[in-house]
Amino acid sequence: MSGVSKAIVQPLLDWYDAGHRDLPWRSEPTPYRVWVSEIMLQQTRVEAVRGYFSRWMNALPDIPALAAADEAVYTKLWEGLGYYSRVRNLHRAAVLLCEEYGGELPADYDRLLALPGVGEYTAGAVASIAFGLPVPAVDGNVLRVAARLDNDFTPITDAKFKKQTRERFAALMPSDRSGDLNQSLMELGATVCLPNGAPRCADCPIQHLCEGFHRGNAAVLPLRAAKKARRVENRTALVVRCGQLVGLRQRPKKGLLAGLWELPSLDGHLSPDELRAALTEMGWSVRKLLSLRPAKHIFTHVEWHMNGVYVELDAPAPTLTFVTPAELRDAYALPSAFRSFVSVLED
Structure with a gap:
């Protein structure tokens, strides 16, 4: 040996x-x-x-x-x-x-x-x-x-x-x-x-x-130092439609997923009434809200627990960029954290 x-x-x-x-x-x-x-x-x-x-x-x-x-x-x-x-x-x-x-x-x-x-x-x-x-x-x-x-x-x-x-x-x-x-x-x-x-x-x-x-230790080696527990953040992720278009926003240039396009989201798990009130305050003209299946995404130091909501608007929201589903698929890099929600979109 x-x-x-x-x-x-x-x-x-x-x-x-x-x-x-x-x-x-x-x-x-x-x-x-x-x-x-x-x-x-x-x-x-x-x-x-x-x-x-x-x-x-x-x-x-x-x-x-x-x-x-x-x-x-x-x-x-x-x-x-x-x-x-x-x-x-x-x-x-x-x-x-x-x-x-x-x-x-x-x-x-x-x-x-x-x-x-x-x-x-x-x-x-x-x-x-x-x-x-x-x-x-x-x-x-x-x-x-x-x-x-x-x-x-x-x-x-x-x-x-x-x-x-x-x-x-x-x-x-x-x-x-x-x-x-x-x-x-x-x-x-x-x-x-x-x-x-x-x-x-x-x-x-x-x-x-x-x-x-x-020495009979191969299966128990190697040792790793204990990791710190990841911080859990609750979010409400939105699949926003206005006619045939999908609403996206770009994340800040620094921080998690810096500069990438994403589905808009809000902090916390909001009830339908809370969400409608928050979006109305933001100047969005909401026609319909539908709940989607929740999803979880794990980053290195944080994990997102996301409730998904399909949001249909009467007019484009002023803070979003609207693209076709085909453009989203072919030209915009969407983080995998939102991938499970994109499946509800159709060309």
Whole structure:
């Protein structure tokens, strides 16, 4: 048994070579494709990203195309992936790359790390996979593998543990296959050394080197520091119709879902009488109110408990932008928090 050591490198590379998932960004690992895929994969499952990645590459095939794109274009391509600050940082970085690097990503870890929205993991992934630089790419999957290999009960959210893990894997990077080693570790964590207490140890190529397995602790590792409870906010979400048009509003430029278009909503769970009174005070000419099925949406630090209401107006509300259902579908990026309510709309 050896935990995280050079002994794991060759078995992992052999296992990765013998068969790994066929992913579109792996088949053609250009720097731009690796970068976009890694940003998309943050907080998102691989299978969900496949379609988004293909649509993105068809519409914005390179960095200059992304830099020149309107916000409405790249946010619409991102619709449903959440965490829209990620796509805005992609665009900001593309503009910077066109200004300073001729529209190409630099083959340098520190310069990659300096780009908007690029952290240590993403910089390591692009540097190693796209450019072959011998630097580690340590994400949650790799941290989990390390904790089990070493039988380490330090919470993997601990900053010191993350730093030590990066340093230890940096010492293991082969000069010729660092990208493959990083991907083998990601692959192991995603398909074998699974989260939530269910590792498939019998399928692991480095089981014989795993202290956690041999001590019977693989299923209980890793430890995580307790999370703070999310704040719950009650809201009343409105599907507003005026004739054949749908009412939208744009959120403030800062804060949650910054700058995105949304279905209008009000604080609290309002009764029909309370809602009608509030809308009338806002200058809305309400013809009809119909209750919709409630919905819940979870963000990182807050969750919305939403009662939905279909609102039919006699005249357009002064504070909203009205579009056709087709325009809403094709041109406006609507956060997934409102997706369950949009199903009541018809062209």
